Amino acid sequence: MSPRLIFWTSALVRVALVVLATVFACYMWGMVYGLLLGFLGMCVLFIVQLSYLQRLSEWLDHPASARLPDGWGAWTDIFSRLYKMRRGDEKNQAELTEWLARFRQAMTLLPDGVVIMDDVLFLEWCNPSAERHMGLSLAQDKGMRVTNLVRSPEFIDYIILGRYETPLTLSFRDRKLIAHIIPFENRRQILVTHDVTESERIDMMRRDFIANASHELRTPLTVINGFLEIAAMQPDLDIATRNAHIKLMTEQGERMQRLVDDMLTLTRLESVDHPLRPDRINMRGLLEQILQEANALSGGRHEVTLECNGPDIRGSTDEIRSALTNLVTNAIRYTPEHGKIQLRWLPATQGPKFIVEDNGIGISAEHISRLTERFYRVDKSRSRETQGTGLGLAIVKHVLLRHHSHLHIESTPNVGSKFWVQFPASAVVE
Template identity: 55%
Template structure:
């Protein structure tokens, strides 16, 4: 008849069951060994006498004790420097102990490997963030930072690890913020010509995270927007003031026909100026807001330049000598945008070249790219102004610009059109000797045509 194992008693916890099993594993072999040695010692005493039996029993116990001490020594040695990852060969209860210790050690190695992998992935992820991340201990010593934080704050992890963060960043605003203990709001401060936004976040009792964000470009964009609104308001206020002044004068007094015609002519000029300014502002705003690339339609440059040169001659009124040399090379892109850019270059040359001057326009292909060059022998531009010519509303001579009816947005439009068409603008000029504006397009931007 098969006996069924009744299992643990009802109400017994798993821990109690495991403890009883472990106790049995220890006491049962120990009692068996003690009983076996006692029997053998009694047999030896019966043969050789009581003294011999007692001596045998004592030596046997000493041998067992030595084996236990040797096993303990092997455990200590194996745990310190495990040989080849394999546990020593033992017997009895020590084999179970070594097996359990090996399982614990292997689990610890797996946990360490998982932790190392997780830490490596965490650092890799932090390294890809555009914002800076700095980890400091409870007293602000640097423990780790990602490349963005190194760029923002001028840190070097290999050099600065373990150093006090407030000693590495000497900005008074930053030091006061780190020592204040109030981190609810981020702190903006200037550091190495950059405006950095920082905020400290506590995430452990002994560690804190400092998050950094470079807002320099945002500040520049905000400044550009403010300047754009201020300049646009100023440019619109001048013609509106003229028109309103003439209207008030016309309503408040009588005038002869000659005066009335002259004032109407001036008001019409100011109205046209506002119309050009608003049109250029809308064009520039549209170019800046476009996300999708320009179309890849083929734009016939030769007929386009022929027409624009005729318009430039009409604008000049015969006061300038305008020549055109053009090769039959086409571009891929947006026809209206390219027309706007080329027209601005030609009209600027006419407006800023004194009467009797010469303007040479050329379009062609060389070994590297296709390029349009507009050169004049006009007043020229001083070197300190060249880098700012494409800024909105930037004028070298404001008085002359208003006299020539310029809006101050032409070269800004040219710059944005070229950015969308992968073009490049080069300006060479010498004050008093003329200027040369050259726009170049890569070979990939050319449109092949089968005649």
């Protein structure tokens, strides 16, 4: 039965009962008493309906705080339906609240900044990435105009011009951002910020690497080609001059070979197709080999000592040998004759350490943070003299990253340098 039919049937039944009672009273006690009883019955019905309407009105004014009233007759069905509607609304509200919480949680995890503004650019909400990118604080800045919070002429011009179809490249707070405003609904806008600082830095490093590699390769090629042209144009060169030219070309060819080998090593270390294959490294045996190579390179011009008290570790033997050899080779190259170089392999609570300490020329503080950059040289002329490729410490850095280790540098000009590698405790082999 439909709710409408139920309502009218219930109402007609109540009226019919009052009419029947009135007719019965007229029959039993006369017309006057019967009509009076009927009038009183209709008044009672009317008052009851008014009371239910009042209770319904009070509940509608405060549906969340007031208990839904009980009903009688048709009101029972009305209140029952209202109760179902209220339960449905509460369920929908709970689902919306849950989805809103999930949405905000997802937005907080995004690496891109998201700012929600109204039509007059007042801040309604933003995620932590937007706080970092734009210097905002949701707790303090909510309800304030975004153009008053972001003090950037480029950003304000972008807002005023309203050309939102083209993203804005913005340099702000020592970061490079791409900002894009997306209008949605009628009275809201979304500002999305993407931090491209790191990708720009990587692109710049890639361009610098290509330029530096081209320059480093061009120098030996120029020398070799120059001597070849001289040999072709002057076939009657004396033996001493020809041998000197051949010696120089050989040196430049070897330098170019070392450079190519180092670039290939870096490429292999950065490749995801070249996973780490760790094995047990006999550190005492490895360091004794490095000591022998160091003495051979020094040619007796330095005092090189080794202290080996640390444990064996797990890792790639070839990669660790390459990294440690580069550190030792640098110490020999940049330590004057009769200098001292100490190699130490020591145990520690946080993990074993390999230390290379010398009393060489030292490095100024402003250069230390850039030493592991490719082709970065403190003194280019001295690097040419020492036959360095400029990639040794970059190789050390990438090897250590693959082994979850870190390189630390301390140096004082004209006093000496200390390079040490901190391996993790998990690398130790008992």
